[in-house]
Amino acid sequence: MNAPQPMTLKPQPQASGAVTPAAARAVNRARLLRNALPAVSLIVLLATIFIMQPRAMSYMGMNLMLNLAVPIALATIAQMLIITVNDLDLSLGSFISFVACVAATLLNDHPLLGCLALVGCVAVYALLGALIHIRQLPAIVVTLGMSFIWVGGAVLLLPAPGGSAPQWLQALVKIKTPLLPFAVVMCVVLAVAVHLFLMRSTWGVVLRGAGGNPLAIAKAGWSLLKIKVTLYAMAGTFGVLSGLFLVGLTTSADANMALRYTLLSIAGVILGGGEFTGGRVSPVGAVLGALTLVLAGSLLSFIRISPDWQIGAQGAILILVLALRTAVNRLEARPT
Amino acid sequence: MERFTLRCALLSTALLLAPFTSAQADTADKTIALSNNYAGNSWRQSMLTSWQQTTDQAVKTGIISGADSFTTGENQATEQAAQIQNLILQGYNAIVINAASPTALNGAVKQACDAGIIVVSFDGIVTEPCAYRVSMDFKQSSIDVMDYLAKRFPQGANVLEVRGLAGVSVDDTIHSGIVAGAQKHPQLKIVGAVNGNWSQTVAQKAVAGILPSLPKVDAVVTQGDDGFGVAQAFIAAGRPLPVIIFGNREEELAWWKKQKDATGYESFSISSAPSIASLAFWVAQQLLDGKQMPHDLLSPAISVSQDTLESSLKGLEKGGIVSHVYSVDDVAQLKSPVAH
Numbered sequence: 001m002n003a004p005q006p007m008t009l010k011p012q013p014q015a016s017g018a019v020t021p022a023a024a025r026a027v028n029r030a031r032l033l034r035n036a037l038p039a040v041s042l043i044v045l046l047a048t049i050f051i052m053q054p055r056a057m058s059y060m061g062m063n064l065m066l067n068l069a070v071p072i073a074l075a076t077i078a079q080m081l082i083i084t085v086n087d088l089d090l091s092l093g094s095f096i097s098f099v100a101c102v103a104a105t106l107l108n109d110h111p112l113l114g115c116l117a118l119v120g121c122v123a124v125y126a127l128l129g130a131l132i133h134i135r136q137l138p139a140i141v142v143t144l145g146m147s148f149i150w151v152g153g154a155v156l157l158l159p160a161p162g163g164s165a166p167q168w169l170q171a172l173v174k175i176k177t178p179l180l181p182f183a184v185v186m187c188v189v190l191a192v193a194v195h196l197f198l199m200r201s202t203w204g205v206v207l208r209g210a211g212g213n214p215l216a217i218a219k220a221g222w223s224l225l226k227i228k229v230t231l232y233a234m235a236g237t238f239g240v241l242s243g244l245f246l247v248g249l250t251t252s253a254d255a256n257m258a259l260r261y262t263l264l265s266i267a268g269v270i271l272g273g274g275e276f277t278g279g280r281v282s283p284v285g286a287v288l289g290a291l292t293l294v295l296a297g298s299l300l301s302f303i304r305i306s307p308d309w310q311i312g313a314q315g316a317i318l319i320l321v322l323a324l325r326t327a328v329n330r331l332e333a334r335p336t
Numbered sequence: 337m338e339r340f341t342l343r344c345a346l347l348s349t350a351l352l353l354a355p356f357t358s359a360q361a362d363t364a365d366k367t368i369a370l371s372n373n374y375a376g377n378s379w380r381q382s383m384l385t386s387w388q389q390t391t392d393q394a395v396k397t398g399i400i401s402g403a404d405s406f407t408t409g410e411n412q413a414t415e416q417a418a419q420i421q422n423l424i425l426q427g428y429n430a431i432v433i434n435a436a437s438p439t440a441l442n443g444a445v446k447q448a449c450d451a452g453i454i455v456v457s458f459d460g461i462v463t464e465p466c467a468y469r470v471s472m473d474f475k476q477s478s479i480d481v482m483d484y485l486a487k488r489f490p491q492g493a494n495v496l497e498v499r500g501l502a503g504v505s506v507d508d509t510i511h512s513g514i515v516a517g518a519q520k521h522p523q524l525k526i527v528g529a530v531n532g533n534w535s536q537t538v539a540q541k542a543v544a545g546i547l548p549s550l551p552k553v554d555a556v557v558t559q560g561d562d563g564f565g566v567a568q569a570f571i572a573a574g575r576p577l578p579v580i581i582f583g584n585r586e587e588e589l590a591w592w593k594k595q596k597d598a599t600g601y602e603s604f605s606i607s608s609a610p611s612i613a614s615l616a617f618w619v620a621q622q623l624l625d626g627k628q629m630p631h632d633l634l635s636p637a638i639s640v641s642q643d644t645l646e647s648s649l650k651g652l653e654k655g656g657i658v659s660h661v662y663s664v665d666d667v668a669q670l671k672s673p674v675a676h
Contacts, residue, residue, distance in 0.1 A: 055425055064422075064424055067421070068417055068418045160508055161439040162439050162463075249417070250443040251442045251446070254413055254437040256437075257413045260414065261414075298422045298425075301423070301426075302426065310407070
């Protein structure tokens with residue numbers, strides 16, 4: 001990040017020279033393939049599921065399979081925003097558990113206090129962004145520490161599993177939208193909205209630039225501090241939304257309920273075509289990646305493979321998709 | 337009581353005759369799924385084996401058409417909720433659950449009930465009212481343990497409590513029973529408590545850590561899968577062996593037997609049977625058959641005493657747990673906690 005020389009000339013040094021149209025086409029094709037990969041793997045998964053279990057191909061079936069994917073998709077978007085600035089959030093799962101506990105206790109009993117607590121959560125995330133930037137701390141360590149604080153807070157709020165999600169929240173996540181299930185509508189809206197903001201707006205370019213080439217962004221007069229605070233606050237907001245949606249679905253909370261979302265969200269971002277460095281992320285891909293992860297679990301359960309093999313098979317699907325991506329990346333990197 | 341035996345007799349007669357009538361055909365085309373959250377210790381492995389044996393037999397004799405078991409990879413409630421939703425989609429008629437969380441699965445369980453599926457939870461139960469719960473009375477069994485200790489030490493005793501995994505509801509329930517027992521028998525004094533996490537190695541480390549700060553310990557109450565580790569900690573520290581309450585594991589009973597033969601060591605062991613899974617299976621099958629049952633059912637605890645030690649240990653494989661084979665007849669004998 002603090003490279004003395006900005007890597008202005010690094011990408012494709014020979015590309016500016018003699019580029020044959022054929023080579024350019026090959027690179028374009030590889031790039032297209034790379035962007036299409038998350039969608040293709042999702043479609044293959046869905047098709048297999050529909051063949052194995054025709055019952056899944058219905059309004060109720062899609063809803064059942066995908067409604068728990070919405071909080072994971074929201075968490076993945078939150079993680080993606082952090083990854084945009086080359087950081088990693090290891091506290092996301094425990095943060096979402098904490099939000100779920102707040103929603104099942106404070107928000108239900110004292111709505112005003114609950115809302116304040118949730119706003120406070122977002123503020124803590126913004127502060128974390130500022131702290132990490134000003135003190136130049138490794139985000140992994142800071143968020144790892146925070147993960148214990150969030151879990152501790154969740155256990156304090158809810159020592160034993162229980163509580164009850166507010167009625168309006170439970171009703172909200174059960175909305176029956178016409179034609180397509182609410183879960184699908186939510187995922188599409190989420191993907192498109194974040195895509196428009198991060199990939200198409202001027203602000204989005206600056207935010208991603210802070211991950212790709214922070215020096216250039218700083219030299220152009222943007223405050224890196226503000227950018228980091230913004231991204232962390234947004235990530236906190238999506239984390240809060242994820243926790244609220246999750247607790248609406250489960251109706252009550254548990255201090256450990258979403259711990260695995262940390263790793264799931266990272267896997268979702270990477271499956272969806274994002275990179276750990278360089279501000280290279282894709283919101284649509286991230287949502288598709290989250291859906292792929294959830295559907296991989298469903299597929300394995302439909303195939304009825306022995307429980308002893310299920311965990312391994314889930315990992316195998318992940319490795320398969322990532323291997324495909326590496327292959328495509330290599331295709332893209334090849335000069336001719 | 338007489339009416340009870342009569343009912344039993346009637347039921348067994350009916351069951352004997354069942355293959356010749358159409359009574360059993362009611363569930364012959366039904367399928368039951370097991371949703372399990374964890375398979376990483378000896379109790380859970382015995383539980384899955386018990387399920388497998390019972391259901392294989394039931395499928396072979398045509399009582400039901402299928403009973404598959406599914407275990408989640410990471411012992412997380414969200415993962416299990418997704419698993420239950422998948423099972424709903426697969427069209428199972430009943431789902432038997434050992435739950436990762438008593439509350440976080442309620443949304444998915446309600447969806448299953450709404451889809452007309454019978455949900456039976458056991459061991460790790462769910463609080464959703466539409467589901468059925470088959471569980472051991474952990475509180476009562478802990479009070480039984482304290483009763484035993486009060487009898488052994490009428491003059492009073494220092495007791496060390498080894499607890500399970502913090503934050504898990506079963507640990508809380510067992511602990512509340514120990515506390516209630518200590519109130520009932522004021523001569524039993526709890527001098528310390530550690531978390532053994534239901535693991536022999538963790539329990540050994542935890543007990544070894546607290547021992548130097550304790551006065552003479554006369555008895556140790558445990559929750560199962562930790563008694564052997566406790567014994568090792570006392571031996572390593574060179575302290576006199578206390579009365580350790582065991583949890584029916586083979587290595588615990590084998591150690592007890594060795595001490596009994598050498599020094600006449602006396603103790604007591606109690607735990608729930610892993611075959612509670614097959615009991616839950618029969619409950620689900622009976623419900624599918626149209627029987628009415630209360631939503632809360634108590635399964636009996638299995639205990640081993642000084643006299644039954646040898647017989648319990650006989651035939652118990654290495655790393656196994658004392659279990660009990662349940663048949664469909666046992667369902668009729670289940671009590672609800674209110675009647676208890």
